[in-house]
Amino acid sequence: xxxxxxxxxxxxxxxxxxxxxxxxxxxxxxxxxxxxxxxxxxxxxxxxxxxxxxxxxxxxxxxxxxxxxxxxxxxxxxxxxxxxxxxxxxxxxxxxxxxxxxxxxxxxxxxxxxxxxxxxxxxxxxxxxxxxxxxxxxxxxxxxxxxxxxxxxxxxxxxxxxxxxx
Amino acid sequence: xxxxxxxxxxxxxxxxxxxxxxxxxxxxxxxxxxxxxxxxxxxxxxxxxxxxxxxxxxxxxxxxxxxxxxxxxxxxxxxxxxxxxxxxxxxxxxxxxxxxxxxxxxxxxxxxxxxxxxxxxxxxxxxxxxxxxxxxxxxxxxxxxxxxxxxxxxxxxxxxxxxxxx
Amino acid sequence: xxxxxxxxxxxxxxxxxxxxxxxxxxxxxxxxxxxxxxxxxxxxxxxxxxxxxxxxxxxxxxxxxxxxxxxxxxxxxxxxxxxxxxxxxxxxxxxxxxxxxxxxxxxxxxxxxxxxxxxxxxxxxxxxxxxxxxxxxxxxxxxxxxxxxxxxxxxxxxxxxxxxxx
Amino acid sequence: xxxxxxxxxxxxxxxxxxxxxxxxxxxxxxxxxxxxxxxxxxxxxxxxxxxxxxxxxxxxxxxxxxxxxxxxxxxxxxxxxxxxxxxxxxxxxxxxxxxxxxxxxxxxxxxxxxxxxxxxxxxxxxxxxxxxxxxxxxxxxxxxxxxxxxxxxxxxxxxxxxxxxx
Numbered sequence: 001x002x003x004x005x006x007x008x009x010x011x012x013x014x015x016x017x018x019x020x021x022x023x024x025x026x027x028x029x030x031x032x033x034x035x036x037x038x039x040x041x042x043x044x045x046x047x048x049x050x051x052x053x054x055x056x057x058x059x060x061x062x063x064x065x066x067x068x069x070x071x072x073x074x075x076x077x078x079x080x081x082x083x084x085x086x087x088x089x090x091x092x093x094x095x096x097x098x099x100x101x102x103x104x105x106x107x108x109x110x111x112x113x114x115x116x117x118x119x120x121x122x123x124x125x126x127x128x129x130x131x132x133x134x135x136x137x138x139x140x141x142x143x144x145x146x147x148x149x150x151x152x153x154x155x156x157x158x159x160x161x162x163x164x165x166x
Numbered sequence: 167x168x169x170x171x172x173x174x175x176x177x178x179x180x181x182x183x184x185x186x187x188x189x190x191x192x193x194x195x196x197x198x199x200x201x202x203x204x205x206x207x208x209x210x211x212x213x214x215x216x217x218x219x220x221x222x223x224x225x226x227x228x229x230x231x232x233x234x235x236x237x238x239x240x241x242x243x244x245x246x247x248x249x250x251x252x253x254x255x256x257x258x259x260x261x262x263x264x265x266x267x268x269x270x271x272x273x274x275x276x277x278x279x280x281x282x283x284x285x286x287x288x289x290x291x292x293x294x295x296x297x298x299x300x301x302x303x304x305x306x307x308x309x310x311x312x313x314x315x316x317x318x319x320x321x322x323x324x325x326x327x328x329x330x331x332x
Numbered sequence: 333x334x335x336x337x338x339x340x341x342x343x344x345x346x347x348x349x350x351x352x353x354x355x356x357x358x359x360x361x362x363x364x365x366x367x368x369x370x371x372x373x374x375x376x377x378x379x380x381x382x383x384x385x386x387x388x389x390x391x392x393x394x395x396x397x398x399x400x401x402x403x404x405x406x407x408x409x410x411x412x413x414x415x416x417x418x419x420x421x422x423x424x425x426x427x428x429x430x431x432x433x434x435x436x437x438x439x440x441x442x443x444x445x446x447x448x449x450x451x452x453x454x455x456x457x458x459x460x461x462x463x464x465x466x467x468x469x470x471x472x473x474x475x476x477x478x479x480x481x482x483x484x485x486x487x488x489x490x491x492x493x494x495x496x497x498x
Numbered sequence: 499x500x501x502x503x504x505x506x507x508x509x510x511x512x513x514x515x516x517x518x519x520x521x522x523x524x525x526x527x528x529x530x531x532x533x534x535x536x537x538x539x540x541x542x543x544x545x546x547x548x549x550x551x552x553x554x555x556x557x558x559x560x561x562x563x564x565x566x567x568x569x570x571x572x573x574x575x576x577x578x579x580x581x582x583x584x585x586x587x588x589x590x591x592x593x594x595x596x597x598x599x600x601x602x603x604x605x606x607x608x609x610x611x612x613x614x615x616x617x618x619x620x621x622x623x624x625x626x627x628x629x630x631x632x633x634x635x636x637x638x639x640x641x642x643x644x645x646x647x648x649x650x651x652x653x654x655x656x657x658x659x660x661x662x663x664x
Contacts (some may be wrong), residue, residue, distance in 0.1 A: 005292075006273065008397060012300075012550075030266075033234045033235075036232075036233075036234040036235075036236075037232065037233050037234050037239060038228075038229045038230045038231060038232035038233075038236075038239070039230065039231055039232060039233065039239035039242060040239075041230070041240075042208070042230035042231065043241075043272060050585065060205075063204045064201065064204045064205065064208035064474060065204060065205055065207060065208070066202075066204035066494075067202075067203050067205065068199045068202040068203050069199075069202075069264075069329075070202075070204075072247075072322070073203060073204070073205035073206075073273060074248055074267045074270075075205055075209075075241065075242075075244055075247065075248050076205060076244075076245070077270075077326055078241055078244040078245065079239065079240075079241025079242070079244060079245060079249065080241070080268075081242065082240055082241050083241065096314035099272055100274075101240045102273070102274060102434075102462060103271065103272060103274060103484075103486055104240075104244075104271070105269065105272075105437055105603040105650060105651055106269060106270060107268070107269040107622075107623075107630045107652065108267055108268060108269060108624040109279040109622065109630055112625065114417075122650060124605075124607065124645075125645070129339065129461065129488075130488070131655040132435075132605045132607055132648070134648070136240070147622075147623070150622060150630070150632070151649065152247025152603060152605055152648065152650055154434055154435055154486060154605065155462075156462070161208070163234060163235075174422055189652075219408075267627060268600075268652055269630075269650075270603065270654055271437040271454075271484060271603055273457075273464045273484055273486065274456040275456065275464055276457065290439075290441065290479075291439075291441040291442065291479070291483060295627065295654075296600060296654070298439045298482070300482070313457070315464070316456060316464070316484065318437060318439055318482065320439065320483055320600055320601055320652060322627075322628070323516075344611060365566045366566075368564075368565075368566040368567075368568075369564065369565050370560075370561045370563060370564035370565075370568075370571070370572060370573060371562065371563055371565065371568050371571035371573055371610075372561035373562070374540070374563065375573075394536075395536045396536045396537065396539070397536060397537050397540065398533075398534075398535065398538035399535050399536075399537065400532075400534040400535050400538035400661060401534075401596075401661075402534075402536075403538035405535060405536070405538075405576070405577065405581075406577075406602075407537055407573065407576055407577025407580050407581065408537060408543075408573075408577070408578055409571025410573055410576040410577065410580065410602075411572075411574070413569065413574055414572070414573050414576065415573065415630045417572075429657045430567075430586065432573045432606075434605070434606060435600065435603065435604060435605040435606065436576075436603070436604060437602070437603035437604075438601060438602060438603075439600070439601040440598075440599055440600060440601060443559075445618055463499075476557045478589060493579060495567075496567060
């Protein structure tokens with residue numbers, strides 16, 4: 001279950017009880033919502049992996065995404081990791097619900113110097129109202145990935161509020 | 167000391183001992199660095215207030231900055247608040263230094279629905295190596311501002327490392 | 333409305349719409365809950381101020397509360413600031429509800445060297461389910477207070493779950 | 499290299515370049531410092547595992563450690579996870595240095611109901627001045643462990659400042 005862009009990354013096996021009742025339309029629901037995020041398009045970001053409880057978002061390097069030393073700006077790491085956490089949580093929410101970021105905290109670990117920024121998020125704890133997610137951000141140069149940021153996020157489910165309607 | 171865009175916001179008085187030795191070229195140094203941040207330009211963000219220990223950054227609404235419900239994306243709040251914190255800290259650093267975000271945490275308080283996003287940051291504690299900053303993010307609709315996010319950030323000074331050279 | 337121990341600190345005026353419907357028994361409800369926290373007693377902590385949306389907790393210095401340099405341990409700052417945030421939020425919750433800390437983040441600003449540790453918390457945003465709170469921690473030496481920590485916390489209301497029953 | 503209390507938990511293998519130059523006296527240095535933390539003794543906490551870049555701290559249940567529902571108080575999770583992060587970082591610092599928590603963020607994942615609280619910390623990124631650490635907190639009931647909290651922390655090395663002298 002899920003989609004993959006064939007980029008070679010295999011997410012860890014997930015086998016948790018809360019995945020039993022996953023909405024079968026979760027992937028389409030997430031992709032529709034992502035498509036409506038103007039910022040993700042503006043950053044050139046795309047969903048590369050999408051599984052119950054796990055999402056990977058990638059953004060190729062462009063000078064429009066830089067801080068003052070021409071590395072990826074921490075704000076880009078924050079934005080794609082936040083979206084990855086939000087959508088990882090959203091895969092586990094009911095069909096008729098909307099998703100909201102309550103808060104996140106990010107530590108920058110190394111300069112994000114490379115060709116592509118990759119945020120990999122997973123749900124750490126899936127409560128009914130709140131889902132706690134973690135994301136790690138890597139910057140890729142050729143075949144090598146450097147761990148450049150790590151995030152903890154609290155994501156909220158708004159039940160009975162269709163995500164298309166805002 | 168400092169610049170203001172005349173938008174009418176008066177930052178609180180600042181009168182702290184650590185401001186005594188502020189580099190007189192702080193404003194030019196911050197503006198130069200900000201100018202080199204490709205992301206800030208890409209988001210349409212500008213520095214609207216710049217004083218020792220205090221920075222305000224504003225970004226007007228565009229569909230390129232949205233989440234799925236057409237509000238400002240939390241990633242934009244995070245990015246401009248992070249830059250505001252970083253530059254608020256950088257105003258208090260020596261001329262020959264570079265600035266780095268160690269980490270930040272942001273709470274989203276209300277939907278960021280409006281015409282302009284405004285991040286106001288100030289230095290809470292100015293240590294030699296680390297400066298702890300807080301930022302509040304407001305979204306403006308006409309004359310009304312709504313408090314939509316709040317951030318705590320840890321910013322690092324890299325002494326003897328010119329910010330132009332990366 | 334509220335209680336004060338006469339220690340001379342006057343909390344800022346609070347005049348927000350969400351305070352209109354405060355449960356008139358809020359103070360007794362908070363004190364009852366605090367009384368049941370074994371940890372607060374073990375740390376020698378007490379509620380010194382209690383108003384709708386605002387709580388102050390104080391703990392006098394004891395060698396049982398120290399880190400390796402004989403200052404107050406960061407864990408004590410975290411514990412009393414967390415309780416202050418939780419109870420500041422709880423003052424605004426309905427009578428028949430329980431309170432839960434979702435997460436908090438604390439920055440340590442200065443060594444907590446002094447005779448008494450004081451955590452002052454207030455509600456920044458009072459949603460129905462989640463209340464976002466901020467706390468500042470001060471350490472007092474004689475009449476002087478030093479700002480030694482600052483916290484942002486997310487607190488959850490569990491409606492229809494009496495706090496006495498757990 | 500390291501100590502273990504034989505409680506059966508085997509920490510993951512660590513094989514990172516930064517471990518090459520570990521101070522051979524790291525274990526004694528950490529234990530000495532821990533011994534001087536009045537709060538850890540007051541909470542009944544002890545170091546159960548101690549390896550380069552990894553520390554486990556355990557505290558048995560006592561009514562002195564509770565919140566209002568008789569579970570472990572979040573402040574205890576925060577305090578032992580903070581100490582575990584700080585000492586995990588301290589194992590990788592030079593002999594003549596002191597350790598300081600800059601900040602931490604903790605998410606509470608589940609009620610900490612059980613007989614023993616266990617905080618397991620490791621260094622995620624070991625910079626010269628700052629070490630970023632993660633900790634997971636588990637509560638044990640019989641043989642079963644429940645993941646009840648997760649922390650990200652930023653720890654600072656103060657070189658040339660002996661930890662015994664404060």
